Amino acid sequence: MRDISTNWQRGVFVTGTDTGIGKTLVSAILCRAWNATYWKPLQTGLADENGDTPTVRDLAGLDPSRVIPPAYAFQAPLAPLAAGDLENVTVNPGRLVLPQAQGPLVVEGAGGLMVPVREDMMIVDLIESLGLPVVLVTRSGLGTINHTLLSLEALRRRGISMTGVVPVGPLNSGNERDIARFGETQILFRVPWLDAITETSVSGLSRNVPLLDVLQQQISQ
Ligand SMILES: Nc1ncnc2c1ncn2[C@@H]1O[C@H](COP(=O)(O)OP(=O)(O)OP(=O)(O)O)[C@@H](O)[C@H]1O
Numbered sequence: 641m642r643d644i645s646t647n648w649q650r651g652v653f654v655t656g657t658d659t660g661i662g663k664t665l666v667s668a669i670l671c672r673a674w675n676a677t678y679w680k681p682l683q684t685g686l687a688d689e690n691g692d693t694p695t696v697r698d699l700a701g702l703d704p705s706r707v708i709p710p711a712y713a714f715q716a717p718l719a720p721l722a723a724g725d726l727e728n729v730t731v732n733p734g735r736l737v738l739p740q741a742q743g744p745l746v747v748e749g750a751g752g753l754m755v756p757v758r759e760d761m762m763i764v765d766l767i768e769s770l771g772l773p774v775v776l777v778t779r780s781g782l783g784t785i786n787h788t789l790l791s792l793e794a795l796r797r798r799g800i801s802m803t804g805v806v807p808v809g810p811l812n813s814g815n816e817r818d819i820a821r822f823g824e825t826q827i828l829f830r831v832p833w834l835d836a837i838t839e840t841s842v843s844g845l846s847r848n849v850p851l852l853d854v855l856q857q858q859i860s861q
């Protein structure tokens with residue numbers, strides 16, 4: 641029997657095999673393709689950067705009404721649990737519920753799946769509680785098969801629905817083939833390495849994104 645994420649019709653959760661893997665770029669591409677609303681519930685690292693929310697807003701050309709502010713925003717470039725500890729803040733799971741939104745939601749995680757949010761919660765637990773199907777962003781090159789298959793195994797153990805994988809970087813057809821085969825998943829689209837990440841490049845790449853209702857039909861079958 642297949643497990644179906646409870647909120648499969650509300651949007652997707654964008655996670656990755658690592659931090660810095662390209663989740664924000666892929667989120668911007670998805671928002672542009674689906675005219676979605678973006679939400680990064682747990683932002684860390686604001687001491688060093690502006691955060692992912694303004695980046696996605698600008699790259700996807702989103703109306704401000706299509707951007708939901710983070711539930712928590714911490715200064716330190718660490719996992720949410722550690723960054724919150726430095727500010728004496730404990731994440732309240734009651735604030736990590738799906739917000740009302742126009743159109744589909746694209747929700748971006750922090751780092752990969754096994755990233756602590758609270759003593760009793762990791763990002764993978766947040767995904768399970770939100771009930772959204774996953775888009776898994778991966779590195780395209782050597783080493784990605786192991787990271788990707790481990791991530792898929794962690795998702796499957798919890799009955800979390802997958803839409804597919806988005807490799808970022810130079811095309812590697814062998815890795816894509818092995819991920820699809822051994823991970824029993826599909827490559828949704830791919831993102832090449834870009835000289836410059838701009839609204840124009842995001843708009844161009846958004847044309848390669850499958851329609852959301854096609855992905856949702858696959859999940860609900
Ligand atoms: N295809 C690409 N071409 C060129 N640069 C890229 C590409 N993908 C990502 N980058 C760069 O790599 C860095 C990390 O990417 P990104 O911010 O999307 O990672 P992330 O997975 O969202 O990380 P976090 O866990 O912090 O949210 C950024 O500086 C981004 O500009």
Ligand SMILES: C[C@H](N)[C@H](N)CCCCCC(=O)O
Nearest residue numbers: 659684685717718719750751
């Ligand atoms: C600050 C950074 N850009 C991310 N927001 C947080 C990534 C936490 C990763 C934790 C880990 O897996 O070691």
Ligand SMILES: [Mg+2]
Nearest residue numbers: 663664692748
């Ligand atoms: Mg990001």
